[in-house]
Amino acid sequence: MIFSDLINIVWIFIFVPVVIWVYVKHSPQGRIKYSSVKNLKRLKPSNNLKARHILIALRALALCLLVLALMRPQKGIEETKVRSEGIDIVLGVDVSGSMMAEDFVLKGERKNRLEAVKEVVRDFIKKRSNDRIGLVVFAGAAYMQCPLTLDYGVLLKFLDRIDIGMVEDGTAVGDGLSTALARLKDVDSKSKVVILLTDGINNAGRVDPDHAAEMAHAIGVKVYTIGAGSKGEVPYPARDFFGNKVYQWVKIDVDDASLQKIAEVTGGRYFRATDTEKLKEIYSEIDRLERTKMEITSYGDYRELFPLFALFAMAAMLIEVVLRNTVLRTLP
Numbered sequence: 001m002i003f004s005d006l007i008n009i010v011w012i013f014i015f016v017p018v019v020i021w022v023y024v025k026h027s028p029q030g031r032i033k034y035s036s037v038k039n040l041k042r043l044k045p046s047n048n049l050k051a052r053h054i055l056i057a058l059r060a061l062a063l064c065l066l067v068l069a070l071m072r073p074q075k076g077i078e079e080t081k082v083r084s085e086g087i088d089i090v091l092g093v094d095v096s097g098s099m100m101a102e103d104f105v106l107k108g109e110r111k112n113r114l115e116a117v118k119e120v121v122r123d124f125i126k127k128r129s130n131d132r133i134g135l136v137v138f139a140g141a142a143y144m145q146c147p148l149t150l151d152y153g154v155l156l157k158f159l160d161r162i163d164i165g166m167v168e169d170g171t172a173v174g175d176g177l178s179t180a181l182a183r184l185k186d187v188d189s190k191s192k193v194v195i196l197l198t199d200g201i202n203n204a205g206r207v208d209p210d211h212a213a214e215m216a217h218a219i220g221v222k223v224y225t226i227g228a229g230s231k232g233e234v235p236y237p238a239r240d241f242f243g244n245k246v247y248q249w250v251k252i253d254v255d256d257a258s259l260q261k262i263a264e265v266t267g268g269r270y271f272r273a274t275d276t277e278k279l280k281e282i283y284s285e286i287d288r289l290e291r292t293k294m295e296i297t298s299y300g301d302y303r304e305l306f307p308l309f310a311l312f313a314m315a316a317m318l319i320e321v322v323l324r325n326t327v328l329r330t331l332p
Helices: 003-025 047-070 113-127 152-161 173-184 209-218 256-266 276-289 306-324
Strands: 074-076 079-085 088-094 104-106 109-111 132-138 142-149 192-198 221-228 233-239 245-251 270-273 293-299 302-304
Touching (some): 047 306, 104 113, 104 276, 109 113, 142 152, 142 173, 173 192, 173 221, 192 256, 209 221, 209 256, 221 256, 221 276, 270 276
Parallel strands (some): 088 192, 221 270
Antiparallel strands (some): 104 109
16 A cells, blocks of 8 residues: 555544544433423433443444554564675776777777776676665766665666766876765765776875775775776777877876775775776676675565454444444433
8 A cells, every 4th residue: 555545544533533522512412301300310320321432432443443444454474584785885987088098898899998897887786786886986086976876777877977078187096085985984884885996097186095095994994996907008099180080009007006005905905907807807706795794574475454453343333233222222
């Protein structure tokens, strides 16, 4: 039963005091006339007279039971213990210009680093359950693309929207990590994790990566860092004089030492992804490492209780009718 229907049924309870008020206000008076009631006043009221209010009590009880029956109460009769897993994760993704390097292969086609990362992260999100996941993007600055959420459909839409050029160019690793930490510092969770991926060296932003790592350690956040990109020279797309796509071979360095230090300070691990398969393996390994057990009680089957309430309501109405026409019968 949906909440609005339940509210509509609960309103019926207002008729209970109305029924009682009508009974008290309009109780039938005796219609037999006497020349004097002086002697009658000395008579003690009979037990039947004292019990006359039982009738309205039975009617009110029957109405209450009918309302409860309409609310369709249920009782769980099959209790199961389910071991579920859930943590808070913020995914940090580099969207700087260097992520345009096309040294990754996806489904047999050459793709740039960001396209490969988005595909792998999408699979990572789909494998999780009961985890709140957020998304931070960074280049020359850092922004929260999607706050922590259990709505993976919304999260995937935000993931699809990230692109190179959406943030001023540069590589602000410290800002990216500190932005993720800002969302996790006040979260009451047993396990808080940041997965930070970049393909460059910190050269922008206001927060030093080492200082951000110390902040993560202080608030109990584990950071997994991923250095993305092939070693040596990689194909970088450009346009020739006629507007055709051509490749320039450039070398893009990854600050392995800094990323490894961040991971070590926070109790995480550093990974190096030189191709798509390795990137998939890294996210799969993090998926296996970060699991928090918790026990949830659930009910797989329910017993309907409304027939019981309806039966008691009918019994109350039947008793009222019987009493009204027998021992508690009144003269017209």
